Amino acid sequence: MKHGRAPLPQARPAPAPMDPSGRVVQSLGVKLRSAVALHQQGQLDQAEVLYKEILQAQPRHFDALQLLATMAVQRNHAAEAIVLFELALKIHPANASVLSNRGSALLKLNRPQEALDSCDRALLVRPDYAEALSNRGAALRALNRHAEALDSYDRALRLRPAYAQALNNRGAALQDLNRHAEALENFGRALQVQPDHAEAHVNEALCRLILGDFAGGWAKYEWRWKKEPGLSAARNFSQPLWLGKEQLQGKTILLHAEQGLGDTLQFCRYVRQVAALGARVVLEVQPALKTLLQDL
Structure with missing residues (x-):
């Protein structure tokens, strides 16, 4: 309810290798593209194998590190993700995507102040980064700074009005402030943008139950099975x-x-x-x- 999945970063061209023939570049580049395609299709096990093969050949391969870390966040392996993000930041300390996704992973580990700091670092690099603003709002919610969280979501939505996760998170922040009717409106807007957004369905269910709409609330609550970590508990x-x-x-x-x-x-x-x-x-x-x- 606090935050969404880390967005999948775009892979950049592979760094120049030591082999002057150029054959290693081609091999790693093809392998990275294949891994990213598998990752985007949800075939995480196969993508992980390729990312690790790239890192075995080139341990400081930035894209393989950050993409493997993002996958770890998606699998709720947050501690593993932090280690990989740290390695990526040693290569590019001011990468906004890595800093924002690192914030999301820290939040999963119940380290909201560190998550907030990581998102703020991302926003220093890229002030118009909607994902970092949404992750920042989630960290502020975890710190019980709900009004500030709402402001962070508003900033994200000014940049991306049809950002489903920020709309969902904004609804959760409004619910924290006992503004339930406004929260329902935001969950509805999130579902207009992304009808299969399981977290928004579940948040709407909880909000309806609080308001006494038991028929609507319990029906919506069936979406919990499609929401992490519900998927693993089904x-x-x-x-x-x-x-x-x-x-x-x-x-x-x-x-x-x-x-x-x-x-x-x-x-x-x-x-x-x-x-x-x-x-x-x-x-x-x-x-x-x-x-x-x-x-x-």
């Missing part, structure tokens, strides 16, 4: 998901814990209501709650 059962429409008489249903212990304790009270619909209920909870809930 349970891929062969049986269909029950959303309350099909009859359960004479059927077996698995109700499983999904989030924290508090959520399990909050919602386990519905187990008996599902059983009352005629279902045989199998309840799966976290090990720490098994004794407490085994008679439910």
Whole structure:
């Protein structure tokens, strides 16, 4: 909810190699283009192999370093990303893209002040960098400086009015300030720009639930499975998901814990209501709650 994925930087021409024949340049250049194409297609494992082959041949290859770091952010391997961004910054200390994406990675590690500093460094190099302004807003939100975060998002949107992630983040900042109607408007604008923006759908769901719109809020909340880290937590059962429409008489249903212990304790009270619909209920909870809930 705080920030978006790091944007994929554009690869620059490969640095000149030591081999005067030029064959290494061609080899690394072709390999980099292939890696970037795979990266953009979401084939991260294959792209990673090529980036690492480039770095094995040329450890100070700036583009391979920053692109591999960006991939690490996308995979939520923030600590690994920081190491790679630092190596890239030793080559180009004033690269705005690396500094901004480093800020995003630091935020994932719960280091918001360092993230803010990194984004500010990026903006010193490139004041009109919308992504850095959006990442800066996320860092300010994490520091509970919500009004300043809102200003940072506004600056980003003046540069790029149709920037879905900044619109989503601006909505989250407005929600922090209890300006829920305005927050809903921003989530809606983000979804007009990018209809499959899972984070904006989930944020809208939470906002609607706060406002008491339970029908709209719970329906929207199904988008959580398409949002990181929801993707990694999804349970891929062969049986269909029950959303309350099909009859359960004479059927077996698995109700499983999904989030924290508090959520399990909050919602386990519905187990008996599902059983009352005629279902045989199998309840799966976290090990720490098994004794407490085994008679439910």
